[in-house]
Amino acid sequence: MERSSDGRVDAVKGQVMHKISNALRNFSAGRHLLIGVPYLWFLLLALVPLLIVLKISLSEMEVTSVSSMISWRQGWPTLKLNFSSYLFISSDALYVQTYLSSLKYALLTTLICLAIGYPFSYFMARSAKHLQPTLLMLIMLPFWTSFLLRIYAWKMLLVNNGVINNVLMSIGMIDAPLEMMNTPFSLMVGMVYSYLPFMILPLYANLSKLDLRYLEAAADLGANPFKTFWLITVPLSKAGIIAGAMLVFIPALGEYVIPELLGGPNTLMIGRVLWDEFFSNNDWPMASAVAVLMVLLIMLPMAIYNKYQSEQSGLNS
Amino acid sequence: MSIAPKGNAVCEDLLRVEEVTKIYDGTIKAVDNVSLTVASGEIFALLGGSGCGKSTLLRMIAGFEAPTQGKIFLAGEDITHLPPYQRPINMMFQSYALFPHLTVWDNIAFGLRRDHLPKEQIVARVESMLSLVQLSQYANRKPHQLSGGQQQRVALARSLAKRPKLLLLDEPLGALDKKLRETTQLELVNIIEEVGVTCVLVTHDQEEAMTMASRIAVMSEGHFLQLGSPDDIYEMPNSRQVADFIGNINIFDGIVEEVESDHVIVRSADCSHYVGYGMSGNSGRAVGVALRPEKILLSKEKPAGKYNWCDGEVTEIVYFGAYTTYHLKLNSGKLIKVQTLNNARDLSGNFSLGDRAFAQWSDLAMAVLTQ
Amino acid sequence: MNSNMIKWCSRSWMFAVYFFLYMPIVTLVIYSFNDSQLVTVWSYASMRWYAVLMQDSDLIAAVVLSLKIASFSAIISVFFGILTAFALNRYKRFFGRMLLSSMASAPLVMPDVIVGLSLLLMLVSMQHWLGYPERGLLTILLGHALLGTAYATVVVTSRLREMDGQLDEAAMDLGCHPWQVFSLVTLPLLLPALVSAFLLTFTLSFDDVVLSSFLSGPGYSTLPMVIFSRARLGLNPSINAVATVTIAIVTIAVIASSFYSAQQERRRKREQAQAYSDANT
Ligand SMILES: Nc1ncnc2c1ncn2[C@@H]1O[C@H](COP(=O)(O)OP(=O)(O)O)[C@@H](O)[C@H]1O
Ligand SMILES: [Mg+2]
Numbered sequence: 008m009e010r011s012s013d014g015r016v017d018a019v020k021g022q023v024m025h026k027i028s029n030a031l032r033n034f035s036a037g038r039h040l041l042i043g044v045p046y047l048w049f050l051l052l053a054l055v056p057l058l059i060v061l062k063i064s065l066s067e068m069e070v071t072s073v074s075s076m077i078s079w080r081q082g083w084p085t086l087k088l089n090f091s092s093y094l095f096i097s098s099d100a101l102y103v104q105t106y107l108s109s110l111k112y113a114l115l116t117t118l119i120c121l122a123i124g125y126p127f128s129y130f131m132a133r134s135a136k137h138l139q140p141t142l143l144m145l146i147m148l149p150f151w152t153s154f155l156l157r158i159y160a161w162k163m164l165l166v167n168n169g170v171i172n173n174v175l176m177s178i179g180m181i182d183a184p185l186e187m188m189n190t191p192f193s194l195m196v197g198m199v200y201s202y203l204p205f206m207i208l209p210l211y212a213n214l215s216k217l218d219l220r221y222l223e224a225a226a227d228l229g230a231n232p233f234k235t236f237w238l239i240t241v242p243l244s245k246a247g248i249i250a251g252a253m254l255v256f257i258p259a260l261g262e263y264v265i266p267e268l269l270g271g272p273n274t275l276m277i278g279r280v281l282w283d284e285f286f287s288n289n290d291w292p293m294a295s296a297v298a299v300l301m302v303l304l305i306m307l308p309m310a311i312y313n314k315y316q317s318e319q320s321g322l323n324s
Numbered sequence: 325m326s327i328a329p330k331g332n333a334v335c336e337d338l339l340r341v342e343e344v345t346k347i348y349d350g351t352i353k354a355v356d357n358v359s360l361t362v363a364s365g366e367i368f369a370l371l372g373g374s375g376c377g378k379s380t381l382l383r384m385i386a387g388f389e390a391p392t393q394g395k396i397f398l399a400g401e402d403i404t405h406l407p408p409y410q411r412p413i414n415m416m417f418q419s420y421a422l423f424p425h426l427t428v429w430d431n432i433a434f435g436l437r438r439d440h441l442p443k444e445q446i447v448a449r450v451e452s453m454l455s456l457v458q459l460s461q462y463a464n465r466k467p468h469q470l471s472g473g474q475q476q477r478v479a480l481a482r483s484l485a486k487r488p489k490l491l492l493l494d495e496p497l498g499a500l501d502k503k504l505r506e507t508t509q510l511e512l513v514n515i516i517e518e519v520g521v522t523c524v525l526v527t528h529d530q531e532e533a534m535t536m537a538s539r540i541a542v543m544s545e546g547h548f549l550q551l552g553s554p555d556d557i558y559e560m561p562n563s564r565q566v567a568d569f570i571g572n573i574n575i576f577d578g579i580v581e582e583v584e585s586d587h588v589i590v591r592s593a594d595c596s597h598y599v600g601y602g603m604s605g606n607s608g609r610a611v612g613v614a615l616r617p618e619k620i621l622l623s624k625e626k627p628a629g630k631y632n633w634c635d636g637e638v639t640e641i642v643y644f645g646a647y648t649t650y651h652l653k654l655n656s657g658k659l660i661k662v663q664t665l666n667n668a669r670d671l672s673g674n675f676s677l678g679d680r681a682f683a684q685w686s687d688l689a690m691a692v693l694t695q
Numbered sequence: 696m697n698s699n700m701i702k703w704c705s706r707s708w709m710f711a712v713y714f715f716l717y718m719p720i721v722t723l724v725i726y727s728f729n730d731s732q733l734v735t736v737w738s739y740a741s742m743r744w745y746a747v748l749m750q751d752s753d754l755i756a757a758v759v760l761s762l763k764i765a766s767f768s769a770i771i772s773v774f775f776g777i778l779t780a781f782a783l784n785r786y787k788r789f790f791g792r793m794l795l796s797s798m799a800s801a802p803l804v805m806p807d808v809i810v811g812l813s814l815l816l817m818l819v820s821m822q823h824w825l826g827y828p829e830r831g832l833l834t835i836l837l838g839h840a841l842l843g844t845a846y847a848t849v850v851v852t853s854r855l856r857e858m859d860g861q862l863d864e865a866a867m868d869l870g871c872h873p874w875q876v877f878s879l880v881t882l883p884l885l886l887p888a889l890v891s892a893f894l895l896t897f898t899l900s901f902d903d904v905v906l907s908s909f910l911s912g913p914g915y916s917t918l919p920m921v922i923f924s925r926a927r928l929g930l931n932p933s934i935n936a937v938a939t940v941t942i943a944i945v946t947i948a949v950i951a952s953s954f955y956s957a958q959q960e961r962r963r964k965r966e967q968a969q970a971y972s973d974a975n976t
Contacts, residue, residue, distance in 0.1 A: 037873065042789055045779035045844075049798035052841040056813035057801075059820055127712045130705035142709075144953050149716055151945045153902045155919050156938040159926045160719035163726065166930065169735050170722055200715065261806020263905055268926055278808045285812060285909075295816070298809045309804060388864055408867045421865035425883045434879075438870030469966040486869065 064295035092296035113259040116198040120206040128210035189271030197269040206251040213247025338364040344394030354380040356546035369537030377546040414488040420479040422467040453481040493525035593656040598631035600687035612693035617663040619689040633684035727935035734930040744936040761918040765900040768839035772896040776847025802845040811909030830912030838906040843896030854888035
C-alpha cells in the first residue's frame with residue numbers, strides 16, 4: 008500500500024521535473040543563467056571597478072562622479088578629459104624613478120629566484136622518487152602560513168638588534184651591528200623569500216617530466232654532462248622557466264607589503280606610492296593614474312607570455 | 325573465413341534511419357545523407373576508418389547529437405528530437421564511463437533507480453546482470469579496483485540493466501589489449517545473444533565487425549560504401565575502397581573483353597581473367613579484378629588453359645607460422661601477394677627467393693570492381 | 696667532477712634552500728617563548744606572551760572577524776567558482792567568452808593594491824548613487840570573494856578538464872535529467888576539488904591584508920590588519936605568539952591531510968594491483 012502511494016508521488020514528481028527540464032531545454036534558460044550569473048559577478052567586481060579607476064584617473068581631484076565629467080554641449084554629451092595626473096607623473100622625476108626601480112627590483116627578484124630555484128628544482132626532480140612528495144610538500148607548506156607573519160619574521164632577523172646581528176656579535180664575528188634592515192638588501196631577501204616557491208613549483212613540474220632518454224641520447228652522442236645540461240635540459244625546460252618567471256615577476260612588480268615592512272625610504276616601489284597617494288595624500292585621481300600605468304606595465308609581459316603560449320599550442324597541434 | 329549469420333530470430337525493423345545528415349559548425353559534414361534499417365534481434369556494425377563519421381551516427385541514434393537533416397525512428401516512433409534520457413536506448417561507451425564514485429553494484433543499479441523501480445525489482449535485476457557477466461563477487465568494488473576486461477563487463481551489464489530496445493556499442497573492445505580482445509569478442513556476442521537485444525556497434529577493426537555482426541555497413545567520409553553480410557563484403561566488395569579496407573587483396577586493372585549472362589572475361593596486363601558470373605555493362609569498360617591472396621594456388625608447373633593464371637618471380641617470403649605470404653613480381657612489374665597454408669610439416673615443396681612460379685585460381689575466386 | 700661530489704653539491708644546495716625557507720619561521724616560533732619585552736633579546740623561556748594574548752581583546756575580535764569573513768568568502772568563492780568553471784568548460788562558444796575568462800583571471804595577475812583601490816572606488820561610487828553599502832564586513836567580504844572566485848575557478852576548471860566527458864553522457868543515457876547529471880555524478884566527483892578550493896580561498900581571505908585595508912571601515916579590523924599595523928611600528932612579542940598558534944594549526948592540518956591522501960593513494964594502488972592479479976589468475 009505504502010509503496011504504491013510512494014510510487015505515485017514519485018511519478019508525479021518525475022513528471023513535474025520533466026516539465027521543468029523541458030522548459031529549461033527549450034528556453035535554454037539554464038545556459039543563460041549559468042553564463043549570466045558569473046558574468047554579472049565579474050563584470051560588477053572586476054571590470055566596472057577598473058573602468059571607474061580609469062575614469063577617475065582622468066578627472067580632477069574634486070570631481071569623482073561620472074555626471075560631473077560629462078558636460079552638455081548643444082545637446083550632445085561631451086566627455087571632459089583631464090590628463091593632469093598623467094602629465095604630472097610623466098614630468099615628475101620621482102615617479103619615473105619609482106617605476107624604473109620597481110621594474111629593477113622585480114627583475115632582480117626573478118633572476119635571483121631563478122638562480123636559486125633552477126638548481127634546486129633540478130636536484131629535486133632527480134632525487135629518489137619516494138622522497139619527492141615530501142620534498143614538494145615542504146616547499147608548499149610555507150604557502151599555507153601567513154605571508155605577513157613570514158615577512159615579520161625577517162624583520163625580527165634583520166633589524167640592528169635583531170637575531171642575526173645578536174648571534175654574529177656574540178660569536179665575535181662583528182663588533183658593530185650590520186645595517187641590513189630598510190635597505191635594498193632586506194627588500195630583496197623578503198621578495199626572494201616570498202616568491203621562491205612560485206619559481207620552484209612550475210620548474211619542478213617541468214623538470215620532473217623531462218624524458219631522461221634525451222639526456223642519455225646526448226651522453227651517448229658524446230656530450231659531457233655540462234654540455235648536456237646547457238644544450239638539452241635548459242632548452243627543454245624553457246616553458247617552466249617562463250611560467251616561473253611570470254609567476255614571480257608580475258606580483259613582485261606590484262608588491263606593497265614587503266617594501267612597506269622591510270624596505271627603506273629609498274627602496275621605491277609603485278605599490279607603496281599608490282598606497283601613499285591614496286591613504287596619506289587622499290589624491291584619488293593620482294592614485295588611479297598610478298594604478299592605470301601599473302596595469303599597462305603588467306600587460307606587457309602578459310601579452311608576451313600569451314603570444315608565447317599560443318605559439319606553443321600552435322606548435323603542438 | 326566463413327561465418328554463419330549471427331543474431332537472433334530476425335523479425336520487423338526496429339531502427340530506421342532516414343536520410344540523416346550531420347553538419348558540425350556549418351562546415352564539417354560528418355554524416356552525409358545516410359539511411360539504414362536494423363531488424364529486431366540483429367547485430368549491426370558500422371565499420372570505417374577514424375574520422376569517417378561512425379561515432380557521430382551512433383551518437384545521433386543515442387540522442388547526444390541532433391541530426392542537421394533527416395529522421396530517426398525506433399519501433400515506428402519518431403525519436404529524432406527526443407533527449408537521450410527519454411530514449412529506450414542504452415550505450416556502452418568507448419571509455420566505459422563507469423562512475424568512479426560508485427560501486428559496481430550501484431553503477432548497474434544507476435539507470436534502474438532513475439526509473440523509480442521498486443527496490444526488490446532493482447535488486448533482482450542487478451543480481452541477474454552481475455551473474456550474466458560473471459562479476460557477482462565483485463559487486464562491492466569500485467571501478468578502479470577492476471581490470472580492464474572486468475570494467476568492460478560492468479559497462480555492458482550497466483547498459484543492459486534497463487533492458488533497452490536497442491544497445492549501442494562504441495568501439496566496445498577498443499580499450500583492451502589484443503590478446504584479451506579475441507576472447508572478449510565471443511563473450512560479448514554470447515551475452516548479447518542470450519539477452520536477445522538488438523545491437524548497433526561501431527568499430528574500425530574489420531575482424532571485430534566480421535566476427536560479431538550479422539550485417540556490416542562500411543563507411544567512408546560520412547556515407548556508406550557498402551552494406552551487407554560479412555561474407556558479402558569480404559567475398560564481393562563492390563568498390564576498390566571496400567576491397568582495400570577489408571583484409572589483404574590483389575587488384576588487377578583491366579578492360580572487359582566479353583560480357584555474357586554466365587561469365588565475364590577481363591584482360592589485364594599479365595593475364596586473362598575468366599570470371600564465372602555475369603555482370604551488367606558493356607565490353608571495353610575499365611574495371612578492377614579483386615583477388616584474395618589465400619585463393620591463389622602457387623605451383624612450379626605451367627597450368628593448362630589460357631585463363632586465370634600468371635607467372636612471376638618470388639621476390640619476398642614472409643613466414644607467419646600458420647601460413648606463408650609470397651610476393652610475386654609479374655612480368656609487367658606488378659607485385660601480387662599469395663598466401664599458402666603451411667599444413668604440411670615438410671616444407672621442401674616450398675619456393676625460395678628468385679624462383680619462377682605460376683599462380684592460378686578458380687573462376688569464382690574473383691570480384692569485378694566497377695568503381 | 697665525480698658523481699659523489701655532484702651528490703654532495705645537490706644535497707647541500709637543497710639543504711640551504713630549505714634552511715632559508717624555514718629558518719625565519721622556526722626563529723619566530725622559538726622567540727615566542729621568550730619572556731623579554733625586547734623580542735630579539737633572549738631572557739628565559741616562558742608562556743608570558745600567550746597569557747597576554749588571551750587578554751588582548753583587539754586581537755581576539757580581529758580573529759573572530761577574520762574567521763567570519765574567511766568562511767563566508769570561501770563559500771561564496773566556491774559557489775561562483777563552480778559557475779564560472781562550468782560556463783567556461785561546458786560552453787565553448789558564447790558571446791564574450793574571452794571577456795569572461797580574462798575577467799576571471801584578472802584578479803590573479805593584478806596586484807592587490809589595484810584590486811583594492813578599484814573595488815573601493817566602485818563601492819564609493821555605488822554608495823554615492825545608492826547610499827549602500829557601508830564600508831565594513833560586507834565590503835571586505837566582497838573583495839575577498841572576488842579574489843577567491845578567481846582562484847576557485849582555476850581549481851574547479853582543472854578538475855573538470857581531467858574528468859571523463861563521457862560520464863555526463865553516460866548518466867544522461869541511463870535516464871538522468873540534466874540537473875540529476877549534476878547532482879548525482881558531477882558534484883560527487885568534484886567534491887575533492889571543492890574541498891581544496893574551499894581551503895585555499897579560506898586561507899587567502901584569512902591572510903589578506905591589502906584588500907581588507909582598502910575596503911574596511913572604522914571598527915572593522917581583520918587579524919592581518921592588526922598584525923600589520925603592529926608590525927609597521929616595530930617588533931611586538933604578541934605577533935610571535937599569534938604566529939606560533941597559527942603555524943601550529945596549519946602545520947598539523949597540512950601534515951595530517953597529506954598523510955591521509957598519501958595513504959589513500961597507496962590503498963588505491965594496492966587495490967588496483969590486486970584487481971589485475973585477480974583477473975590474471
Ligand atoms: N563535436 C564536434 N564538433 C565538430 N566536429 C566534430 C565533432 N565531432 C566529430 N567531428 C568531426 O566529424 C567527423 C567524424 O567524426 P567521428 O564521427 O567521431 O568519426 P569516427 O568515430 O568515425 O572516428 C570528424 O571529421 C570529426 O573531426
Ligand atoms: Mg569514434
